[in-house]
Structure formats: C-alpha cells, structure tokens
Amino acid sequence: MYSSIQHIFFDLDNTLWDFETNSQKVLNDLIIKHGLVQKCQCSQRSFIKTYVLVNEDLWARYRKDFITKEELRSSRFYNTMLYFGYDNHALGLQLEKEYIEQSPYQKELFPYTLETLDYLSSKYKLHIITNGFAEIQHIKLKNCSIDHYFEEIIISEQIGHNKPHRRIFDAALELTQSKTEHALMIGDDWDADIVGASDAGFKAIFFNPRNKNFNTNQTKEIQSLQELIALL
Secondary structure, three states: OOOOOEOOOOOEOOEEEEEHHHHHHHHHHHHHHHHHHHHHOOOOOHHHHHHHHHHHHHHHHHHOOOOOOHHHHHHHHHHHHHOOOOOOHHHHHHHHHHHHHHHOOOOOOOOOOOHHHHHHOOOOEEEEOOHEEEEEEHHHHHOOOHHHHHHEEEEHHOOOOOOOOHHHHHHHHHHOOOOOHHHHEEEOHHHHHHHHHHHHOOOOEEEOOOOOOOOOOOOOEEOOOOHHHHHH
C-alpha cells in the first residue's frame, strides 16, 4: 500500500510534540503564579478545562480564516477568565505573553517519536506541515532535538493557508519537489490532516493515541507511532 511513498509529512502538535502534556504543565505554572484560582473562584482543573475549550474554538475559527492570529492570542486567556466572571484584559495579555514564552521550550514527545523518526529517516524524506505559528514551531523542533530529521518545515502562516486548505498541501508538494502518489501525511487532526491531505491526493495515516471516535474505515489508523515501523 505504501510502496510508492518517498516523502512523509508529519503534523507536529499532538502528533510528535505532546501538546496537551506540555501545555498543561505551563498552564499549571501560570495559574499558581498569578493566583487564578483565587481570582476566578474556580479550581485549577476547571480553569484548564475551560481554557482548552476556548482555545479549541478559537483555533477552529482561525483555521477557517474567521479570526486573525492576533485575535486568537489576545482572546484565549481573557475569554477563559471572563467565563468565570473575572474581567482583566491586561492580565489576559500577560498570561498569553508568558505562555508563548514558555510553552515551546517544553520537551515532552509522544512515546517512540525518536525511534520512529530514526527508522523512517533512513528510508524516506521527512517533512513537517503545521498550522502552528512560525516563531513557535521552530523552537519546539530544535529544543526537542528533532529538527534535523526534517528537510522542509511547511508552516501555514508562511504559506498563507491553513490545513485543511488544499493550497498548503500543494505548496508542500512544490517545496519538496514531490508528487501526490509519493506523498504520505501523518497527523492527529481528522479534518486538518486526514481529510485535507486526502482531498489533495495524499495517502494519509490517522494518529489517534487517545482513541477519539471517528469513522476511519477508509483510512489507516494507529494508536502508537511505533506502529509506523511495521507499516513503512
């Protein structure tokens, strides 16, 4: 099934770099530092749960070009605090600043990331396609010592289109001098990574470590990166 593959394109956040674990560590530190449990009259767990929902909603809107990067960043902490009835826009901006400064330096990768990249890099050309922001994603890759595995780092804001828009996948093919029949996308976001790549003509593998419920009958699904070694 994958005999024609020459180029493998990975998503970064929640595929290689464990976004949820890394983000939660920084959020916990910020909540304690700024006394958000007292200010918002909520538990630490409730604050994080609400922030995650607010952030996911804003990212969904950003991917559809409904809001800008600046609007996303200026809103997510502020809107979270507003949910608990605490209105402090200046603190929201300070929390965002500190979150952006700290989060890309967290180093938690998914299990078997290094072993899998070691194996695949000896057989294929590896690349990244990410909707993350340029100044953040390069730090993550370098800080986790995995940047050397990838020939091209394709970042949505530099291309001008977010996954699942076809143009970012077309740009990836052009940058890597590849063709759809030689391209495989691996990612955790069903719409952005799997549907987007498939619509662009790529083969795709759905990385689903937390067993999210999707109808994946037409797409290969894996729960561990280690499974790629047997498949590819």
